Amino acid sequence: MMLVSQRKMKQIGFFALCILLVFGFYETVVKMENGRRGNIRSRLIPNNEDRPLQESLENYEDSSIVKNQVNDLAEANKKIQQLDEKLRNIEAKVNNRIPKNFPTVKFLNYKNRKRILVTGGAGFVGSHLVDRLMLEGHEVIVADNFFTGRKRNVEHWDGHENFELVHHDIVRPLYLEVDEIYHLASPASPPHYMLNPVKTLKTNTIGTINMLGLAKRVGARVLIASTSEVYGDPMEHPQSETYWGHVNPIGPRACYDEGKRVAETLSYSYMRQEGVDVRVARIFNTFGPRMHMNDGRVVSNFILQALQNDSITIYGNGKQTRSFQYVSDLVDGLVALMSSNYTQPINLGNPVEHTIEEFAIIIKNLVGGTSKIIELAAVEDDPQRRRPNISRAKRFLNWEPKVSLTEGLTKTISYFEKELKKTKHSQGDVVRIPYVNDHDIVEQL
Numbered sequence: 182m183m184l185v186s187q188r189k190m191k192q193i194g195f196f197a198l199c200i201l202l203v204f205g206f207y208e209t210v211v212k213m214e215n216g217r218r219g220n221i222r223s224r225l226i227p228n229n230e231d232r233p234l235q236e237s238l239e240n241y242e243d244s245s246i247v248k249n250q251v252n253d254l255a256e257a258n259k260k261i262q263q264l265d266e267k268l269r270n271i272e273a274k275v276n277n278r279i280p281k282n283f284p285t286v287k288f289l290n291y292k293n294r295k296r297i298l299v300t301g302g303a304g305f306v307g308s309h310l311v312d313r314l315m316l317e318g319h320e321v322i323v324a325d326n327f328f329t330g331r332k333r334n335v336e337h338w339d340g341h342e343n344f345e346l347v348h349h350d351i352v353r354p355l356y357l358e359v360d361e362i363y364h365l366a367s368p369a370s371p372p373h374y375m376l377n378p379v380k381t382l383k384t385n386t387i388g389t390i391n392m393l394g395l396a397k398r399v400g401a402r403v404l405i406a407s408t409s410e411v412y413g414d415p416m417e418h419p420q421s422e423t424y425w426g427h428v429n430p431i432g433p434r435a436c437y438d439e440g441k442r443v444a445e446t447l448s449y450s451y452m453r454q455e456g457v458d459v460r461v462a463r464i465f466n467t468f469g470p471r472m473h474m475n476d477g478r479v480v481s482n483f484i485l486q487a488l489q490n491d492s493i494t495i496y497g498n499g500k501q502t503r504s505f506q507y508v509s510d511l512v513d514g515l516v517a518l519m520s521s522n523y524t525q526p527i528n529l530g531n532p533v534e535h536t537i538e539e540f541a542i543i544i545k546n547l548v549g550g551t552s553k554i555i556e557l558a559a560v561e562d563d564p565q566r567r568r569p570n571i572s573r574a575k576r577f578l579n580w581e582p583k584v585s586l587t588e589g590l591t592k593t594i595s596y597f598e599k600e601l602k603k604t605k606h607s608q609g610d611v612v613r614i615p616y617v618n619d620h621d622i623v624e625q626l
């Protein structure tokens with residue numbers, strides 16, 4: 182008993198010693214730490230008994246922590262918002278609903294807003310006309326087979342509630358409900374219309390019948406885009422609308438020239454026989470942005486050659502004359518003709534005449550560069566003189582061209598420059614992969 186109690190006593194003593202040691206250690210450490218804090222404070226606040234200052238220090242410490250936390254929170258919020266925006270864009274892209282900034286169009290009420298069909302509206306002239314009609318607040322339907330036109334010419338309207346693009350060949354009938362039809366569908370430059378002469382004839386004859394038939398069915402007014410080519414190689418100069426023309430009916434240009442002459446004949450036959458409300462515009466050479474860069478026509482050829490420092494090529498001796506109108510002037514004329522009561526053919530062109538040689542020099546000077554001007558053999562059936570008499574348009578439409586040759590050329594040259602850059606870029610981007618057979622293509626698509 183005595184032995185057990187002695188051992189117990191030892192254990193109790195050892196336990197008490199441990200407690201004392203722990204307590205002593207705690208006291209020393211806590212005091213040291215408090216002392217250290219006290220020192221820091223005393224360094225900051227010399228008078229330790231100044232309670233308000235001490236409190237403000239505590240508040241200061243607390244507020245700086247809170248401030249840091251607030252900053253972190255704001256930063257996180259900003260990042261969340263950015264991610265949210267990105268997510269919404271991705272979602273919109275996925276749903277093909279990228280919000281688009283359309284040019285601002287006028288608001289027209291139901292009574293004044295027309296539904297207008299533009300055949301060939303994805304082409305050079307057509308796309309400018311579409312821009313004008315859209316800006317005026319009308320509903321525009323473009324029907325085009327994209328033979329010489331491009332979706333790119335009208336893509337800025339794609340998705341607009343007033344706009345519709347229909348892939349359609351006008352050689353086939355088209356059933357729509359419209360108030361007006363601008364019938365422009367037809368290749369317009371010699372290389373294009375000579376590529377498939379039979380198709381050119383079908384477009385200008387069967388296609389025109391289809392449009393006149395549609396106009397008759399729905400009671401729409403129809404404007405036919407005819408051409409100065411109906412005068413052929415003219416014996417009268419300048420050409421007025423009363424001149425019947427000098428056309429070779431079996432030459433390489435006949436598919437276009439005679440096609441347009443038949444289109445005019447059809448128009449007046451539908452007017453007389455069926456009471457269709459027709460307008461006929463005889464359009465002279467037109468130029469401007471969105472014209473075809475490689476259509477072999479004088480303006481595009483010369484600009485392209487000058488921009489690339491190639492020789493500027495004149496076919497023949499360069500003494501043949503042309504007059505060129507800027508595209509916005511033509512659009513003014515087309516719109517004025519459509520809204521007028523004048524039903525006879527009307528010339529729309531710029532009467533300021535230049536020789537081809539003069540054009541070459543003007544364009545070379547505007548572009549600059551080192552191109553030489555050279556002469557090549559003359560082209561078959563190339564008209565020697567072309568200049569519109571526009572007194573009819575002046576009298577009945579109060580229309581005449583406003584844009585000078587230099588102003589129009591400057592705008593067109595800058596368009597060609599941009600297009601050339603784009604072409605170079607896209608060619609640079611293309612990674613040319615050698616395809617051995619169709620399996621390669623399928624695999625690499």
Ligand SMILES: NC(=O)c1ccc[n+]([C@@H]2O[C@H](COP(=O)([O-])OP(=O)(O)OC[C@H]3O[C@@H](n4cnc5c(N)ncnc54)[C@H](O)[C@@H]3O)[C@@H](O)[C@H]2O)c1
Nearest residue numbers: 301303304305306326327328329330350351366367369467
């Ligand atoms: N640009 C000029 O200098 C000029 C001069 C005289 C007359 N024109 C006439 O003006 C109109 C427009 O000429 P442009 O210079 O804009 O030519 P363009 O080649 O740029 O435009 C013609 C449009 O018609 C489309 N088209 C052709 N055949 C078609 C078919 N069968 N069905 C549907 N669409 C078809 C083409 O894809 C193109 O979009 C043409 O009728 C042309 O004869 C133009």
